[in-house]
Amino acid sequence: MSPGRLAFAAAALALLLTRPEPGVGARRLTVRGTVVLEEGAGSAPGDLRGAVVWLVASGDGARGRAPEPRADTILMRDREFEPHVVAVPAGGTVAFPNRDPFSHNVFTNADPGPFDLGLYRRGATRAASFARPGVYPIYCNIHSKMASFVVAVPTRWVARPAADGSFAIDGVPPGRYALHAWHERAAAEAVRPLVVPGDAPVRVALDARAYVAAPHLNKFGRPYAVTRADRY
Numbered sequence: 001m002s003p004g005r006l007a008f009a010a011a012a013l014a015l016l017l018t019r020p021e022p023g024v025g026a027r028r029l030t031v032r033g034t035v036v037l038e039e040g041a042g043s044a045p046g047d048l049r050g051a052v053v054w055l056v057a058s059g060d061g062a063r064g065r066a067p068e069p070r071a072d073t074i075l076m077r078d079r080e081f082e083p084h085v086v087a088v089p090a091g092g093t094v095a096f097p098n099r100d101p102f103s104h105n106v107f108t109n110a111d112p113g114p115f116d117l118g119l120y121r122r123g124a125t126r127a128a129s130f131a132r133p134g135v136y137p138i139y140c141n142i143h144s145k146m147a148s149f150v151v152a153v154p155t156r157w158v159a160r161p162a163a164d165g166s167f168a169i170d171g172v173p174p175g176r177y178a179l180h181a182w183h184e185r186a187a188a189e190a191v192r193p194l195v196v197p198g199d200a201p202v203r204v205a206l207d208a209r210a211y212v213a214a215p216h217l218n219k220f221g222r223p224y225a226v227t228r229a230d231r232y
């Protein structure tokens, strides 16, 4: 193993619990770890920036303050949603500005909270709120290839990994947690117990071996018609 690979492996496996942040209040720690996406044979190693990791308190004192509602944005530009994945504490809002010179129709049929923002033009912005935790696949009813995900989490401790899967969740009080990880290609969310501070490396594996890309349905639950607007 080359020194570079060795350094990477060491960094990837490290669980570093830093000293508490200076200042008033209870002790706060940073939980570091790595998300690994197990893919089928022959698949190139995935870019983990599309994953989401979060902590849910499970021990005594789990009744913390509710996370602050937060507003985020997913742009529509060149018939794509940017970014592809957004994580918000449940109760947060996401705005969908249209930057294309034609109309889009943002919708989701996700169980936790379906919505349909209707058709709107360039320059217009409509927003949706994500009151209940869950994964909301977001689509456009005009352009079948537009897809993004809003992951609404019941916690303030949420992070997005770097491309190599490494992540850091800041501001975590000592205690017992469930560490959750999600990726759109994984068959199921990964969940593992975690004690903070702890001394074991945090490594979360997501199983994407059974993933098959499949077309989604339009807002009426029917296949998309092939139209001029949908040719890319």
Ligand SMILES: [Cu+2]
Pocket: 079, 103, 104, 105, 140, 141, 142, 143, 146
């Ligand atoms: Cu569209």
